Amino acid sequence: MIAVINGRRCKLDVHPMKRLLDVLREDCGLTGTKEGCGEGECGACTVLVDGVAVDACLVPAAHADGCAIVTIEGAGRVRAGKALQEAFVKHGGAQCGICTPGMILAAMPVRAGASLEEIKTALAGNLCRCTGYLSIFRSVQAGLKTRPKKKRARANAR
Amino acid sequence: MPTPVSALSLQRPRTLTAALAMLADDPTLTPIAGCTDVFVNLHFGTLENRRFVDLWGLDELRGIRAGASGASRASIRIGALATYTDIIRSPLVQRRVPMLVAAAREVGGAQIQNRGTLGGNIANASPAGDTLPVLAAAGARVVLRSAKGERTVPFNGFYTGYRTSVRQPAELITAVEIPPIEGRQWWRKVGTRRAQAISKVMMAGVRGRTVRVAIGSVAPTVVQATAAAEVLTKGGSIADAQTALRSEITPIDDIRSTGEYRLRVAENLLAAFWRETK
16 A cells, blocks of 8 residues: 555555554554544544545555545644644643544644534534533634635645 | 454455456455445454455446436436535535435534445445435435446335345446436434434435325335325325324334334424425
8 A cells, every 4th residue: 555644655565454543553653543433433533535534444445545644643734734733722622632633634624714513514523522522613713713725725625 | 453354355446347347256245435334344343244345446436417318317327436425515416306415414424424425325225324215205216237237226126125135246336316306305314413323213205296205214124105105195184194104114122212212203204394395
């Protein structure tokens, strides 16, 4: 499998049915992507594959072959991701931290002027057991406000 | 993951023709696409199948378009690999089958909608498949293809029982055709919460000169409530339609709900459909 992971071209010798989640954590050492439920319920393992938010626990390595992948380790390299990370710190969007990488990755494709409803819809596949979501929604709203216009088109890829 | 990955194999055809040839050679292969069901079962260790053929890369199965020729000219054709997100964003589906858009929006969350496919929802054959009542109420047709050729079957004759269908092991679902729908469309899903929920009951309805109602999660397969719909078509009361409905569904108790609750909810949904499509 060849993929561009967080901007770096990686050639990995992995089983095509290995979960992308395990490839990232075990073969790439990128343990920022968390396993919550392992069945697509919680969104903790959300990553972007070619700009699209997916649950890495439900994606075989074969489907990431030839794709550009962004994990939480690479989110800060994109200005949209960095703005969200800073907003999560400032507005208390993270408590225990298990859901946070997935929340930030799921929020990255959201358009800059999104309403609260749109943000809730985009994050509907991500569960948090600490915050009650309000501080997360506040963080995402703030992060989207500071998103620079130039990067919008790319972040809105899907 | 409880299922060891080393026990699995994956064939990766580059074309539909190649995929059909692989299935003709070995009909025991399990086709996979968005993997949103397959990987859950692998995680639970409940999937007996170990050998898979990957359809995800077959872009020829991906488009959504207006019918091009023949009797299906007025139908829209949705490729089997169209994801829920593709359906939600398609102006054609929004205009012609808004109830399918409504159903797609309630499947899982964004991550599942980005990967799960319409063909997969049909093939997985869960009684709780969210798009299935819509396809039943819409009078959709399923396009099946094998190395030997193509056939089209009515969606309402597709399932033969709990998780069984007329699809032969060497056949793939390649597309779904949806004819023009006359009348107001309606869709409602009742689950534990508004996202990431497997449905307890869901209903699709079309209120035209002929009324059509289909319900999911209340029987081994999706059910067309023909008796209830006939009462409504002939101008009967909602109470009579609800009585008819009771006789044509067989909801069970399971981890998500009880049969009695589902029966009551189904009746209530029928009333809501009628009230909201006035």
